[in-house]
Amino acid sequence: MSTPPTRSGTRDFPKPEFTDAEAGALEFPSSTSRSYNYFTPARMRASMYEDVTVDVQPDPERHLLQGWIYAFADGQAGYPKDWTELRSSDWHTFLDPNGEWEQTIYRNNASAVRQVQNNLANAKAANAYGAWAPGxxxxxxxxxxxxxxxxxGLGMHLFIAIQRSAPTNMINNAMSVNAAHKLRFAQDLALYNLDLTENIDGxxxxxxxxxxxxxxIWQPVRENVERLTAIVDWAEALFATNVVxxxxxxxxxxxxxxMQIAARNGDYTTPTIMGVGENDHTRDSGYTRALFTMLVADETHGAHNIETLEAWTERWLPVSLAAARHLQPLWSQPxxxxxxxxxxxxxxxxxxRGVLADLRLSEPKELTS
Incomplete structure (x- = not known):
């Protein structure tokens, strides 16, 4: 018979060696709490929006100790802060006041689509288009x-282009939702156009x-839109579009x-479609104001940001005013x-004027004429 094996000497195990390069070596807002988190929530408990959005995009200044793990061909790594002229002491301070995350995007846009579809179905059933005024x-x-x-144009070639450019996931997420709003509303108008083509003779x-x-009449508006899509600075593109x-x-x-004149011309359907787009804009304007309010209130960079925003206002105000004034003949057509x-x-x-005043920006002389 063979002799069974026996243990020899003292058993030993490799011992972990901590180098203080691990994330666990850092101090976080909830390091002493049994409910662990990487950030300080806006309220007592983190919202779902915060849980799935804050710090999802890594940053070497926050928790990413080894630095960016990828770079562009020109050597710039990660999310360069010099992609905008504006400056912030902490870009991560911004939180979307709308609290937009994946579920809300689908829920809100699905609700908007259902509203449009129901309005069109009701208008068709009631033969509402037959009451439209001549012309x-x-x-x-x-x-x-x-x-x-x-x-x-703004959704596809501006907001989709800039939605990856900001230095935090919170800002980029809000601009992504803005892109979705623009594209969905353009689709709403396209489907409305098809519905009218099928149901109105001529x-x-x-x-x-x-x-x-x-x-x-439309060429200055078209030029305005196309010039906006050519802006390189993501924050300038956002400001020139959503504010100006x-x-x-x-x-x-x-x-x-x-929305003011449609009902007087027997049309109660078009204002409901436009109202959906206006609701989108109200939400998008909310996050835009919150972001720029944060930037102009920055104790270190506020003065620089105000000066930059005023320069952008001077650059884009004449373009949009010219576009607006060329639409004047439309008011006399109905x-x-x-x-x-x-x-x-x-x-x-x-x-x-109200937006500029809220952002502590001086009133341009063009707004007084």
């Missing part, structure tokens, strides 16, 4: 149809493309024109005219 179907085909190109569902490309362009052109057309263009533009200017 209104042409106005909707040409000009409401043309607006889908502005929404699609409705020209293709003329909007010609209007956007060639109509003199949307105040003077977007809200002017959607709210001050279409059969029922209930408002003056000058009054609508004044209200648009007042909205922009």
């Amino acid at each position: 209104w179907k042409e106005f909707v085909a040409r000009h409401v149809g043309a607006w889908m190109h502005a929404e699609h 409705f020209d569902g293709a003329v909007h493309r010609e209007v956007w490309q060639d109509d003199e 362009f949307e105040s003077l052109v977007g809200e002017l057309f959607r709210s001050e024109l279409v 059969a029922e005219r209930v408002i003056r263009f000058e009054d609508s533009l004044d209200r648009a200017k007042d909205r922009l």
Whole structure:
């Protein structure tokens, strides 16, 4: 028989060696708590938005000890802060006041789509299009149809382009939702156009493309949109679009024109479609104001940021004002005219003045003329 094996000597195990390079060696806001977290929540308990958004994007200044693990061909690594002229003592301070995360994106956009679909179904069942005033179907085909190109252009070529450029996941996430809003609203208008083409005799569902490309009324708006999409600085693109362009052109057309005069021309359907887009803009304007308010209030960089934002206002205000003023003939085209263009533009200017005042920016002289 063979002899069974026996143990020899003292058993030994490799011992862990800590180098203080591990994340566990760091002090976090909840290091002494049984409920562990990497950040200090805005309230007593972290919201779902905070849990799935804050610090998801790594940062060597916060918890990523080995530095960026990838770089671009020119040597820039990660999320360079010099992709914008603005500065912040802590970019991670920003939290989206809308609390947008994956579930809310799907839920809110699904709700908007259902609202549009229900409105269209009800309008068709009630033969609501038959009550439209003479000439209104042409106005909707040409000009409401043309607006889908502005929404699609900004969503596809501006917000999708900048939604990866900011230094934190919280900012990029908010801009991604903004892109989704723009693209979905452009789709809403396109589907509305198709629905009207099927249900209204003589409705020209293709003329909007010609209007956007060639109509003199729309060319300054088109130029404004295209110039916005060419901005390299992500924060400038956001400011020039959501603060300047949307105040003077977007809200002017959607709210001050279409939503004001449609009902007087027998149309109760188009305002509900536009209202969905206005609700999107209200949410997007909320996060935009919160971000720039944080930046102008920065104790270290606030003065620099104010100076930069004022320079951007001077650069883009004349462009959007020119676009707005070229839309003036649209106010005289409907059969029922209930408002003056000058009054609508004044209200648009007042909205922009309010935003600039909230951001501690001086009022440009163009807004007083």
